[in-house]
Amino acid sequence: MLYAYSATTFGTAYSQFSDRTSTNEDMAKERFAVLSIWSSTNQVNATVMNYGEIDIMLDAAYLNGIRVLSSGQLKLSSGQLISLKFTSGTAIQQGKTYVLIIVSKRGTTVATSWKA
Amino acid sequence: MQLRGRLREDKGGVGTLIAAVFIIMIIMTGYSLSLLTSNKNQEYYNTLREMSDLDYARSRENISIKDVRITTNLKLNVTAENDGPEWAIIKWIGLFDKTQYPERDTYTSVSYSLSPGELVKGMGSSVSVSWGKNYVVQLVTDKGNAIVQTFYPANSVKCKLELLALPSSVYIGNNITVLLIITHNQTQPDYIQNVTAKLTVNPPGSVKLLQGPQQISILGLKSGSSAFFKWIYNATQTGTIYFNASYVQAPQGTYTISQVVSKVSQTPGGGSQVTITGPSTITSGSLTSYTITALSQDGSGVPYTQITVVASNLNVNIQGVGGDLWVPKGAITLPPPPGVIGEAGATGQLAIQISLTAASGTTFTLYANCGTAYSSMTVTVR
Numbered sequence: 096m097l098y099a100y101s102a103t104t105f106g107t108a109y110s111q112f113s114d115r116t117s118t119n120e121d122m123a124k125e126r127f128a129v130l131s132i133w134s135s136t137n138q139v140n141a142t143v144m145n146y147g148e149i150d151i152m153l154d155a156a157y158l159n160g161i162r163v164l165s166s167g168q169l170k171l172s173s174g175q176l177i178s179l180k181f182t183s184g185t186a187i188q189q190g191k192t193y194v195l196i197i198v199s200k201r202g203t204t205v206a207t208s209w210k211a
Numbered sequence: 212m213q214l215r216g217r218l219r220e221d222k223g224g225v226g227t228l229i230a231a232v233f234i235i236m237i238i239m240t241g242y243s244l245s246l247l248t249s250n251k252n253q254e255y256y257n258t259l260r261e262m263s264d265l266d267y268a269r270s271r272e273n274i275s276i277k278d279v280r281i282t283t284n285l286k287l288n289v290t291a292e293n294d295g296p297e298w299a300i301i302k303w304i305g306l307f308d309k310t311q312y313p314e315r316d317t318y319t320s321v322s323y324s325l326s327p328g329e330l331v332k333g334m335g336s337s338v339s340v341s342w343g344k345n346y347v348v349q350l351v352t353d354k355g356n357a358i359v360q361t362f363y364p365a366n367s368v369k370c371k372l373e374l375l376a377l378p379s380s381v382y383i384g385n386n387i388t389v390l391l392i393i394t395h396n397q398t399q400p401d402y403i404q405n406v407t408a409k410l411t412v413n414p415p416g417s418v419k420l421l422q423g424p425q426q427i428s429i430l431g432l433k434s435g436s437s438a439f440f441k442w443i444y445n446a447t448q449t450g451t452i453y454f455n456a457s458y459v460q461a462p463q464g465t466y467t468i469s470q471v472v473s474k475v476s477q478t479p480g481g482g483s484q485v486t487i488t489g490p491s492t493i494t495s496g497s498l499t500s501y502t503i504t505a506l507s508q509d510g511s512g513v514p515y516t517q518i519t520v521v522a523s524n525l526n527v528n529i530q531g532v533g534g535d536l537w538v539p540k541g542a543i544t545l546p547p548p549p550g551v552i553g554e555a556g557a558t559g560q561l562a563i564q565i566s567l568t569a570a571s572g573t574t575f576t577l578y579a580n581c582g583t584a585y586s587s588m589t590v591t592v593r
Binding site: 126 | 236247248251252255258302307314318349353
């Protein structure tokens with residue numbers, strides 16, 4: 096009984112630790128960058144590159160704090176590019192600076208300042 | 212009793228043994244999990260270290276675009292240099308067409324490795340481009356760094372022009388060197404696709420082009436750099452000559468045109484150049500050919516070029532045998548020196564032949580003049 100209890104306790108603790116560490120490790124391997132952003136009226140196009148060591152899922156994008164992309168996780172393989180097209184809630188004003196934040200499923204965020 | 216007593220003792224021993232085994236198993240399980248945890252931790256820290264190294268290498272990456280051009284088969288031609296201490300791999304070439312609305316971007320997968328300090332030419336040979344469009348060229352490395360340069364046609368850039376005509380005043384028949392410097396002094400774009408110099412002369416017939424620029428078009432003129440063009444003209448008539456310079460597709464405005472004036476006047480005395488070419492030694496008794504090249508500045512044939520021989524006590528026979536502006540006067544035998552044997556008007560050449568019979572070492576002087584300009588040559592008999 097004592098052994099069974101101990102083994103279960105140790106196993107559960109290790110499993111939780113292992114899962115948490117694996118998640119952290121995968122998150123640490125994530126790297127992506129926004130290569131370019133351009134717009135026409137309220138349509139915005141952003142090119143994102145995954146230069147990390149692991150495939151990523153893009154989960155959301157925020158333009159000046161407003162969620163503009165929630166298409167449900169776009170997969171981006173390591174070394175590849177993806178073009179994100181989304182509609183801004185308001186018309187993009189020429190000369191104004193915007194901040195685009197892209198969030199991966201694992202929680203990595205990349206913020207890019209962009210002058211329209 | 213004895214039997215019972217032994218049994219109890221035996222049971223107690225076995226129980227202790229079993230308990231010990233379980234405790235050892237629990238300890239070993241714990242130890243194993245501890246080792247696994249340690250290994251997992253180590254893996255995690257190794258990953259953190261690797262990614263930290265990647266971030267460090269990324270921060271040290273330093274690629275610069277040195278040149279951007281369009282090839283004759285309408286492909287992109289980018290020259291880039293790795294100025295950083297790390298190896299770099301160009302993974303993507305991005306091309307943005309800013310003339311379209313909405314603009315259009317294309318990324319082409321490539322693979323160019325650049326060692327530290329290496330310059331690589333001809334990147335983008337698979338990327339199609341067109342003349343006359345506003346492009347943004349982007350090189351993307353495998354570490355996620357992007358290098359961007361703008362690449363516009365000449366009609367979008369107000370270049371600075373400098374024009375020099377040297378000398379500013381010349382005599383007719385002299386050469387005028389015209390220098391044009393086109394400087395890309397704007398911050399944008401980073402490169403002008405093509406700069407083709409344009410020079411006009413007014414009045415058009417006042418000069419004759421002797422030499423034009425070796426390269427009339429410069430591809431990929433970088434911001435802050437200049438293109439040099441040189442022409443050499445020969446002034447053919449008197450008056451004021453206006454040189455106007457610009458470049459093909461230059462934006463409208465006076466800043467694109469630079470005007471410089473060169474004044475051409477007639478040489479005092481009419482002649483400015485006369486040369487005699489031929490051997491400095493001749494054989495006694497045989498005919499020897501000479502050519503006199505004369506330039507008469509007024510274009511009317513006056514004053515004439517005259518050929519004279521100064522010789523004492525010599526019988527020198529001189530005869531004209533041709534030349535584009537020769538006015539034959541017939542053969543003449545000297546003395547009396549000096550003697551005029553021929554005349555030529557305006558610019559041209561005179562071909563003459565000389566013969567005399569004299570002792571070896573005898574010298575005489577051949578003299579030609581065109582107005583006040585003259586040339587002489589001392590000839591020795593072999």
